[in-house]
Amino acid sequence: MVQPLLSHRLIFVTGKGGVGKTTVSLALGLAGTRRGLRTIVADMNGEGDTTERELAPGLFQTSVDPQSAMEEYLEARVPAPAAALLRNSRLFQAFAMAAPGLREMLCVGKFWDLAQSERRTSGGGPYDLVIVDAPASGHGAAILRTPRTIAEIARVGPVAHHARTIAETLLDREFTAIVAVCTAEEMPVNETLELRDALASAVDPLELEQVILNARYPDRFTPADVRRLQAARPGLDTTAVATIEVALAEAARATAQAEQEARLREAFRDRLHTLPFLFEPRLGLPEIERLAAELAA
């Protein structure tokens, strides 16, 4: 199902806070390795480990932070004496980190670099697939626009040229895909529709390649079951009634989710893919494998 998605080189995974972006990024990563792709999942949480570590065979993970991205950039793209001067200039560092969009641009530049078959940073192996575990929707979509903005501000010179190259790659729909993760609740669905509209209405329109509806509750009860359960309550002891109430609450939740799923289905049709809610206290690699198998099915 997500096979066409995995033919991209760079996938941005975004969505509202807590909907499962990290989980889905890792599941997509495992789906990539199943297809023999050397894959890395990169987040921009900032405090994470910026080394590229192997989580499972062929699946790597890293955190990108603007400070180390800046250092790599200076090393790779600025002539040595100037780079040393800038690196040691506190004022330059403070200015760069405060400039609007520059931090994001540095992160996006690093994601772009990871996705190049010839990587400029020494020692890094190339990846076939880079999955960006991006920040929550609004911000996640905005970071895609920063290279264009920086190119416009810088106008000419190497920074403008580099930013323009990145901006073009992000607009290349063969290379870059955007995935929205969502849960079947009203607010996340609204936000996904707003994200779609915001991406479409920009000067350089972008599209959501895939929408993942995550953590969908199972539909265990038919409407007839619900009526039967409701009718069965009178005269039962409190434990039995409590059990029925739990079942009815779950049925109500699944019904509400079905409504939200229908909204997404109408908007995204075959670009919508649903992942089940996993009833596990904690999702580890085996659970993420299960989600990866669902994605690949």
Ligand SMILES: Nc1ncnc2c1ncn2[C@@H]1O[C@H](COP(=O)(O)OP(=O)(O)OP(=O)(O)O)[C@@H](O)[C@H]1O
């Ligand atoms: N399909 C699922 N079934 C059950 N639990 C899930 C599922 N997907 C994610 N979770 C759980 O939901 C929680 C949030 O998931 P995750 O961390 O992936 O979300 P996120 O969107 O990355 O959050 P944040 O916005 O904080 O980065 C985690 O505890 C995760 O294990």
Ligand SMILES: [Mg+2]
């Ligand atoms: Mg996360």
